[in-house]
Amino acid sequence: MxxxxxxxxxxxxxxxxxxxxxxxxxxxxxxxxxxxxxxxxxxxxxxxxxxxxxxxxxxxQNQQNYIKPFTNSVVLAVGSTVLGLLIGIPAAWAMAFSPTKRTKDVLMWMLSTKMMPAAAVLVPIYLIFLRLGIMDSRIGMTVLLMLINLPIIVWMLYTYFREIPGEILEAARMDGANLWGEIWHVLTPMAVPGIASTLLLNIILAWNESFWTIRLTTTNAAPLTAFIASFSSPQGLFWAKLSAASVMAIAPILIMGWFSQKQLVRGLTFGAVK
Amino acid sequence: MATRQTASIARLMRLPAIVVLFIWMIVPLAMTVYFSFRYYNLLNPAAGGWAGFENYQYFLTDPAFWQAIRNTLAIVLGVLAISVVGGIGVALLIDQPIFGQGLVRILVISPFFVMPPVAALVWKNMILHPGYGVAADIAKFFGLQPVDWFASYPLFSIILIVAWQWLPFAALILLTSLQSLDGEQKEAAEMDGASAFSRFRYLTLPHMSRAITIVILIETIFLLGVYAEILVTTNGGPGYASTNLPFLIYRAALLNQDVGGAAAGGVVAVIIANIVAIFLMRAVGKNLD
Structure with a gap:
């Protein structure tokens, strides 16, 4: 400049x-x-x-112990994101480096599953959760949040991985690297920034998800979204108290966001910048 | 170039994601379709059996249905308009050589980190409350009558809250896109005497089109399902004035305990979402390569 x-x-x-x-x-x-x-x-x-x-x-804090919903938020957000990455990284890797004719359609289809209105399938999911005995359980909510965010995870990772030049992989292959060697030594260092921002964005999305977490949890697995929603009832509503509860609900993710915003913003492009 | 071995490994790597998402899509959907043709009311367990299209007829002829469709569209389009236009403005501003750009960026992105129920509670009580909100304080300062926003303009108030949450997202994606614009090109245009407006119109805006498309796609996905903001503020009212389609279905399912009716509404919502999706995917697909 x-x-x-x-x-x-x-x-x-x-x-x-x-x-x-x-x-x-x-x-x-x-x-x-x-x-x-x-x-x-x-x-x-x-x-x-x-x-x-x-x-x-x-x-x-006296009215409602903060530690439990806080712990639940951390477990659900981190758990669902890590699980999503475990499934999403191989899929995005395969789509980026061994694309087939249908890869783009598959990606668009994945994204379209996110268009399904949550309210539309509330009753079926409710019944499935009851039948499987995972109602109001952390494991059930973790899997659910993972499924909701998986399309975003795959898409973000795909746009990242695609930027990694294929020649580098070719060269590694010529040098006799096998597939895992390829991923571990060549791809991982180049993909870390992309994976990091995907991780950050999805922790935020999972932390703030407010339909399923409010509707499908009561006490055991209720995260901070449910904690704060319980303050919306008019009786006993006080401004300072409500503000304190709000700050408690958003402070952890706000602070994480502030400290990682450079990394996050780099990841927020979804391939928007070429 | 991929050998047959890598191709089959690639298939294996794709498989888990595709399988879990397929199950996640098809099982609840099949159940919803099934329920939508059944009499199934939790308040009246005795009633059962096939309902034919009665649930659909009931849901589609409910005057609240069309209102919910209109409200859903108003929320999606209203928030998109505010967040994209506002986002372009904010992005252009932050992209200027300003002091403290990092801090400005942190302040601007913050609403995106706020969970919907908190955003709704904060706006409802701190800002828009007719008695104690900041908007009322401002009105009183100017000697005006404070407005009861959620009673008088329920849909507008909800659009405002949701737009506040999504404008930062738009601004940041657009800012990243702006920063990748070639500085030399801008300077060349400036030297050629292109006005600020025509530089924006013929250089910056086309450059941002891809980013704008992506903002629209991602926001639409989330905006079709706006829920907590309505639950916490107006609960869909007054009447059905701020009920969108997800909220109408939620009402049928949980308040009226009418599983069949809610399922019919769910199928309708899925069909509408798919129509929107097809249009969007076409537009995005064109813009993405």
Missing amino acids: ARAVKTSTRVSYTIAAWVVALLIFFPILYTIITSLKTEGEAIAGFNLIPSFSLESYREV
Whole structure:
């Protein structure tokens, strides 16, 4: 970028960008601020300076132990993503490096399974879960979330793997590498960034999935989505407490997202950038 | 170039993903189709047997059905319009040489990390609440009457919440695409005296078309199934004013305990989703290679 930009232009763009960014971020910011207010302050009108009271967090914790839904969220999000990668990596690898005439159709078909409205198959899934005895179990929810996100996993990985030049594999083959050697020594180092961003995006998607997790869990496997949905009932609703519960539900994934956003953004292209 | 051995190994590697997704698709779908032709109401277990097309007739002639279709389309198209147009604007802005670009990017992406029930609760109570929300505070500051958004404009309010969640996603994909635009090309166009608008219209926008297609595809997949935002805010109301198709089916299944009727609705929803999917896949398929 050899182009010199006038400082005044740069400053006005900077101000505009920050105003927009703060507007977009405002609902989250205000929730964090409100969670640190007392209930009295919370309904006393617009005010950006809280008294930094942790009372609401204590009350939320007393009402509903946070550790259990938090653990469930971690187990479901990480478990379903890892399981999805175990199935998705070989499939995407095969599609990218040994494509057949139907590879593109198969990919599109996979994606189309995501178009199936969840509500449409709620009763069948409910009955299957009952029959298999996995209602409100972590294992059932993990498998379910894996199935929901598998098409995205395969597609993202496919677009990544396709960028890896095939000649490198040819060369490895000439050198006598077998298939596993090929994957392990040649492909893995090149594919790690792609796998990492796929992993990140799918942890986020699984963490935030809010249809199945609310409808199919009650206590044992209920993650943070169900935890927060239980605060939506009108009785006993207090602003500061609600904010504290909201912050507790989103903080882990928000912090993970902030720290990994460079990696994630690189992965958010789905092959959109050629 | 692949040898026969690698081809058969490749088939083996593809198989697990294809098999599990096929089962995931076909088993619930077959059960839904089966239930849709049965009398099956949990409140009335005595009734059973084949219903023919009665469930479909019941579901399709329900006035709420057409309203739900309209609402579903309004949510999908409304959110797409806001998030794509807004996303282009935000992406263009962040792409400028600004101070603190990294932090701006973190702030902008944040709503995408917020789970739908939290997004809905935050907007419902912190922002749009007619008594204690920020919108009401602003209205009062200007001496206006605060608006009860979810009662007066339920569908608009839901579109607003969902758009807030998806605009960051659009902005970031579009930003990545913008950053891959050749700087020299831009400069050449500038030197040739092309106006900012025509540079955008004939250079930037065509360059982003692929990214825009992908944003539309992915967002549509998720927007067809908007659920938690409705559950937490309006519960579909007032009346059916903010009920979309998934929510209508959920109501039939869980509130009326009418499994047959819900299944018929489910089949209808699957058919509609497939029509949308075919159109989208065509468009995307054209744009993807």
